[in-house]
Amino acid sequence: MTALSDVITAVLLPAGAVFCLLGSVGLLRFPDIISRLHAASKAQTLGLLLILVGTAVQLPLRYAPVLLLVVLFQLLTAPITGQIVGRTAYRVQAFDRGPMFRDELADRLARDGTPVDERPPREDADR
């Protein structure tokens, strides 16, 4: 029993750590804010989830619900901040159109007569 849970923990904790690490790598390597949000909020969520499950296996059963709550609220709150930041980034044009294969929101806005590309491209971009 303990051997089994040890194995589960030994697999899940490093896996979670790897996902967190990859999230940070994505944060560094992706080209613009919105892409970085993918890495920052998502890969890390999965990482945290794995780590908490790995931890829950080791703890007495009565602590498991609290860890479950941590997972739940992480899952509930992370997308909200992600969406707010992404939406703001889109609205102030603080993102890179280079890697964008298609932008149906811009198409829609153009059709409605409010083109998003009205502003000149930023020259003081940090990258």
Added chain:
Amino acid sequence: MTRRESARRVRHHWPMVGWLWLLWVLLWGSVGPVVLVGGLLVAVAVVRSFSLPPILPGAVPRPLAIGRLLIGLLKDLVVSGTTVAWQALRYGERTSTAIVEVPLRVDSDLLITAVAELTTIAPGTLVVEIDRRRQRLYVHALPVRDDTDVDRRREAVQTLERRVARAVGRGRRTGSSGDDTSGAVGDLGYSADPGYSTGPESSDDPDQGGSTP
């Protein structure tokens, strides 16, 4: 008068009261009479003092479908988490993205919020804009290389939408009194819109090709 008003609110919000109660008990970590009674009091007080829109008439939770939704969500989380991680490692700056317009069939604040939330939870997709009036989500998707990917992403979100509608579905804005007879899972609760199809061609695409540079 206000007394009856808030009592009614508590009755309409009993799922919220129950959830807050459960949360209280879980956080205390013990089940004593003081914790139970205190939790119930706190839950009722919270619901009475903050007016949130009632969820009960609009949503009918179906445990089995909710379970399926959660399992699907976990699978998505792992699969696309791996995809995004691989993108970060392999491509990094040269990754390819797109903003995909997803027409939705559900037409209730609760369900659209749920779909947007769950879409954003899954790695690789992030809701940038919600068009409530036209029932559209604009989803930023991470590895998108061609048209097939765009359509695949759109369908993925719509599949999720269908799952959500099955799980808590009524899809009406506020349910009328005769609503609770909807036992049939086959009737998903969202309005059948003839102009809507799950395929790549959506209801108002004729000018789409022209406006893309």
